[in-house]
Amino acid sequence: MRVYLRYAVRETLSNLWRNRMMTIAAVLTVAVSLSLVGAALLLKQSAAQASAQWQQGTRVTVWMQPSATASELTNVRSQLESLPIVKDCVYYTQAQDYQEAHKILPLVEWSVLKVSDVPSSFRCIPTVPSNAFVVESTFSNQPGVYKVTAPEQQIREMNRAIRILQIVFLVLAAVLLLSATVLILNTIRMAIFARRREVSVMKLVGATNWFIRIPYMTEGFIQGLLGSVVAIGAVTALHTWYPLHNEFQLNTGALVGTNVVVLVVGVLIGSVGSALAIRRFLDV
Amino acid sequence: MIRFENVSKTYKNGTVALRDVSLNIDKGEFVFLVGASGSGKTTFLRLLLREELPDRGRILEAGRDVSKVSSWRVPYLRRNIGCIFQDFRLLPNKTVFENVAFALEVIGRPRTTIESQVPQILELVGLAEKAANRPGELSGGEQQRVAIARAFVNRPLILLADEPTGNLDPSNSESIMALLERINRTGTTVVMATHDKALVDRMRRRVIELDHGEVVRDQVRGVYGIDEPIGGR
Numbered sequence: 001m002r003v004y005l006r007y008a009v010r011e012t013l014s015n016l017w018r019n020r021m022m023t024i025a026a027v028l029t030v031a032v033s034l035s036l037v038g039a040a041l042l043l044k045q046s047a048a049q050a051s052a053q054w055q056q057g058t059r060v061t062v063w064m065q066p067s068a069t070a071s072e073l074t075n076v077r078s079q080l081e082s083l084p085i086v087k088d089c090v091y092y093t094q095a096q097d098y099q100e101a102h103k104i105l106p107l108v109e110w111s112v113l114k115v116s117d118v119p120s121s122f123r124c125i126p127t128v129p130s131n132a133f134v135v136e137s138t139f140s141n142q143p144g145v146y147k148v149t150a151p152e153q154q155i156r157e158m159n160r161a162i163r164i165l166q167i168v169f170l171v172l173a174a175v176l177l178l179s180a181t182v183l184i185l186n187t188i189r190m191a192i193f194a195r196r197r198e199v200s201v202m203k204l205v206g207a208t209n210w211f212i213r214i215p216y217m218t219e220g221f222i223q224g225l226l227g228s229v230v231a232i233g234a235v236t237a238l239h240t241w242y243p244l245h246n247e248f249q250l251n252t253g254a255l256v257g258t259n260v261v262v263l264v265v266g267v268l269i270g271s272v273g274s275a276l277a278i279r280r281f282l283d284v
Numbered sequence: 285m286i287r288f289e290n291v292s293k294t295y296k297n298g299t300v301a302l303r304d305v306s307l308n309i310d311k312g313e314f315v316f317l318v319g320a321s322g323s324g325k326t327t328f329l330r331l332l333l334r335e336e337l338p339d340r341g342r343i344l345e346a347g348r349d350v351s352k353v354s355s356w357r358v359p360y361l362r363r364n365i366g367c368i369f370q371d372f373r374l375l376p377n378k379t380v381f382e383n384v385a386f387a388l389e390v391i392g393r394p395r396t397t398i399e400s401q402v403p404q405i406l407e408l409v410g411l412a413e414k415a416a417n418r419p420g421e422l423s424g425g426e427q428q429r430v431a432i433a434r435a436f437v438n439r440p441l442i443l444l445a446d447e448p449t450g451n452l453d454p455s456n457s458e459s460i461m462a463l464l465e466r467i468n469r470t471g472t473t474v475v476m477a478t479h480d481k482a483l484v485d486r487m488r489r490r491v492i493e494l495d496h497g498e499v500v501r502d503q504v505r506g507v508y509g510i511d512e513p514i515g516g517r
Contacts, residue, residue, distance in 0.1 A: 003394050018377070198375055204333075205434070206363035207390040208356070 004211070011215040016222065019191050023223060026187040030227020030266050031234070033180030037173045038235035038262045044169035045254050051162035060132040060150040062122040062139050066094065072144025073120070080122055083138075085131040089124040097121055119146050177265065184269050188220050189277040199281045209282050216278050217271045224270020231266065232259045285311040285442065285473045286332065291341035293327055293497075301327035303497040305341070309475065311441075314468045316484050317477040318508055319494035325477040328494065329444050332475070333365060334358050346441055363391050366435030366443045366472075370450035372427045374419040380406065380430050381415040387434045405433045409463060425456030429463060436467055443467060445476040449483065457483060481508040 016023050062080070064073060080089045092100070098118045102110050126132050132150035140148045192199065202212050239255045286309040293302040302324045309315055317325045330336045331343055334350050343350040346364055353361050374383050381402055388398045406412045409429040411422075419427050428448055435443060445464065449457035461483060468474045478484060484491060484507060491506030492499060 003389070003392055007389055197373070201373055201375060201386070202390055203359075204362065204367060204373070205387040205390050206359045206361075208359045211359075211390060211392075 008215050008218060012218040012222070015191075015195075015215060015219050019194070022187060022191045022194075023219075026184060026191075026220075026223040026270075027226045027230070029183045029187060030180060030224055030269065031230035033176050033183065034228050034231035034262050034266050035234035036176045037180070037265070038231055038258050039238055040169045040173035040176065041258050041261065042235060042239060042250065042255070044166050044173070045258070046250055047162055047165045047169065049250060049254075051159070058126065058132060058151065060124050060126055060135045060148065062124065062135070062148050063119040063146040064121065065144050065146045066117055066119050068120070068144035068146075072142075076122065076139065076142060076145060079139075079142075080124060080135075083135070085127050085134055087125045087127045089122050092121045092123060094118050094120045181269050181273065184220070184224070184273045185277055188216070188223075188274040191219075192216060192274075192278050192281055196281050199278070203282070212282065213275060213278055216274045220270035220272075220274030220277075221267055222270070224266040224268070224273075225263075227270070228263045228266025231262050235259060235262060285309055285313070285346060286475070287342075287344040289342040289344070291331070291338045291343055293324075293331065293336060293338050300497050302331070302338070302494075305494075305497070305499055307492065307499060307502060309473060311473055312468070312471050314465070314474045314487075314489045315476070316487070316489055316491045316506070316508075317475060317494065318479070318484060318491055322496075323494040324497040325494055326446060327497075329367070329446050329475070329477060332442070332444060333367065334361060363438065364441045366438075366440040368428065368431045368435050368443070368445045368448045370447040372419070372424075372431045372451075374427055374430055374434075376419055379416050379418055380411060380422070383419065383430055384433045384437050387437050391438060393438070401437055402433075405437045408436075408466075409433045410459075423456070424452050425459060428452060428456070428460055432460070432463055432467070436472070439470075440472065442473045442475065445474065445478075447478055447480075448476065449478065449480050454482070461487065484508040 062076060064076065077089075077091065080086055094115050097120060098113070098115045101113060101118060105113070124135060126135060136148040136150050139145050199212055235258060236255065239250065288305050288307050291302055291305045292300075294300050305324075305328075317328060319325055327336065331338055331350070332345060334353065337351055345361070348361070350361070375386065378386065384402045384405060385398045388401065393401075403412060403415070406415055409432055411426060411429055411433070414422060414426065419430065422430065428451075432448075443464070448464075449460055452460065457480065464474055464476065465487075488505045488507070491501065491503045491508070493501035
């Protein structure tokens with residue numbers, strides 16, 4: 001066993017060195033492909049996170065008639081509170097809305113406004129953004145309700161955009177991963193093809209398949225490892241320096257998760273790829 | 285040591301390589317395998333190495349049925365068989381020493397064994413002073429002797445040689461044959477496929493002639509050609 005370990009280590013290192021151009025090519029291929037895969041994964045997560053945050057911010061507002069009676073108010077309030085699709089409701093009194101109008105309206109218009117003219121309102125957050133429409137249809141004809149407003153068109157468009165964005169990023173990542181696998185497989189196969197004579201001699205003198213396979217797998221493993229380390233650097237750099245809007249900015253956990261995926265994929269592609277690549281040279 | 289019982293082999297493209305071959309080679313024999321190109325000599329050797337499996341019949345090697353050796357055991361079977369080829373099959377980027385040591389490393393021999401056995405065998409083939417050279421720096425005859433050293437270093441029971449003198453001039457062929465005879469005297473069974481008429485005629489060893497996959501002659505102290513039949517079947 002110790003003999004073999006020494007043999008495998010020596011063989012792996014000398015193979016890497018002897019085929020250093022090929023090694024560099026393989027490492028760069030892995031690095032570039034996995035950087036792109038990592039970036040795509042990161043952007044996908046960003047989009048998902050931003051979408052979630054926007055959806056949290058979706059509000060539906062039930063405006064009451066300024067003349068609404070106390071019983072009408074209580075009625076609407078209790079209905080809103082018992083509705084399961086409504087997560088949270090805050091009641092804004094006429095005075096509060098009056099103050100808010102002060103911030104929104106130009107002074108000329110606001111100055112003619114009286115507190116008693118202003119509708120009081122329930123600002124509600126639905127559990128799912130699309131539920132805003134349900135709230136709207138339920139309450140717009142209730143007694144004492146003036147109007148229900150929800151940013152429906154924006155919600156719809158935003159959701160569609162995010163969904164498309166996520167699919168695009170996923171497809172991109174999958175295609176890149178596939179091309180990386182094929183490139184690595186090919187690189188290793190070329191490296192082994194260059195040494196098929198050595199492999200045939202090994203078979204001839206009675207080397208077992210695993211004996212032959214392991215140094216090549218270690219070689220692929222190291223190539224994959226080096227490639228993914230470079231890719232991790234690139235992904236981390238992207239995360240650190242690329243200016244993304246607040247909602248898109250991911251936390252360190254997501255970055256670490258992405259990097260772990262990159263590392264595992266790189267190492268697997270390298271070692272499994274070389275095992276696959278050597279297979280045909282082993283059945284002699 | 286080697287026993288063929290009604291062995292037939294047809295390749296996928298329809299070529300019949302061996303047809304109902306039965307023969308027996310005892311331990312310590314020296315056998316020439318002769319015949320025109322395509323007569324089945326190489327297939328015969330490939331079957332012994334289990335690079336191919338027979339379609340029909342049984343091959344026994346050192347008492348073992350070759351067809352019944354499971355594929356993962358094949359490497360262990362091959363450790364009992366040394367082989368040399370016309371094109372030497374040395375690794376060009378390893379030194380002579382490393383080429384021979386390779387055969388021992390591959391079967392997991394410890395370094396102390398390698399360091400004692402390799403110089404010994406290089407001494408035997410007369411290349412002790414070339415241990416640090418690479419194959420490219422050696423003559424054809426020297427390269428073939430390295431190949432023999434590699435094939436014989438772990439003392440196999442059987443040595444297979446596929447036209448080992450095919451690329452060599454007469455004097456180099458002579459030294460290769462001397463070496464093979466010496467190995468044969470240690471009790472190793474030697475099977476050598478060859479086209480070299482002069483060699484076979486001079487050695488007067490057992491000759492098995494194949495023609496279109498069939499054994500057409502098996503002489504105890506034979507010659508290459510069939511024009512002067514000496515000895516019995």
